[in-house]
Amino acid sequence: EAQVTQNPRYLITVTGKKLTVTCSQNMNHEYMSWYRQDPGLGLRQIYYSMNVEVTDKGDVPEGYKVSRKEKRNFPLILESPSPNQTSLYFCASSSLTGEEDYEQYFGPGTRLTVT
C-alpha cells in the first residue's frame, strides 16, 4: 500500500529536550515536506526536500532541522523544543515527474506538546 508514515503519532515532551519525528514514504517520491498546522493558521511549510541531500527552508523553519540521507526518509529534528512548537505536524511527499507533480500525499500526523 502506498503510504507516508510518521512516528511517533503523539508526543509530550519538556522544553529543551531534543526530539526527532520520523517520516518515511514508499512511493519513491523525490519531494518531501514538513508542515505544521495550528488553529486559524492553516498548514505552514517548515522545510522541504527536492531529493537526497537537497533540502531548503519553508515559511517557518526557525527551531527545526531536517536531513535527507535516503530518498524514503525525511526526519524532522527539534534540537531544543519550546512551547510555541506545540502543534500538529504533517509530513508529505510527491513525485516531481509527470502530470501529477505537486500532488502531495500526507502522513497521519504527529501531535506534539511541549511543556
Next chain:
Amino acid sequence: QKEVEQNSGPLSVPEGAIASLNCTYSDRVSQSFFWYRQYSGKSPELIMSIYSNGDKEDGRFTAQLNKASQYVSLLIRDSQPSDSATYLCAVGFSGGYNKLIFGAGTRLAVHP
C-alpha cells in the same frame, strides 16, 4: 507574499443539497490547484486536482478553475453527513520547487 484565501465557515447545508466552496489566490502564474478534505484530527486527503481553466468532475465532486479571476471552487453534489469536514484549497506556485500554499480551510457541516 503569495496568499490563498478561503471563507472559514462554517458552511451549513442540508443533506442532498449542493455545497459550494470557494477559494481565491494572489499569484497570477499559479499552475496547479488542489482540494483536500480534512476530518478533525486527521491528515489532509487529496480529493481533486485541476490544472486548466474550466470544470473537472469526479463523482459527486466538481472543481472549477478561472485563472483570469484567480478563483477556484469545489462543488459537492448530493451532500452527505459524511462530507462534513474542513476543505483546504491549495495552490501550486511556479518556481520549480513544488511549493503548495494552503488556505486556512472552510468547515462544511452537512445536516440530515
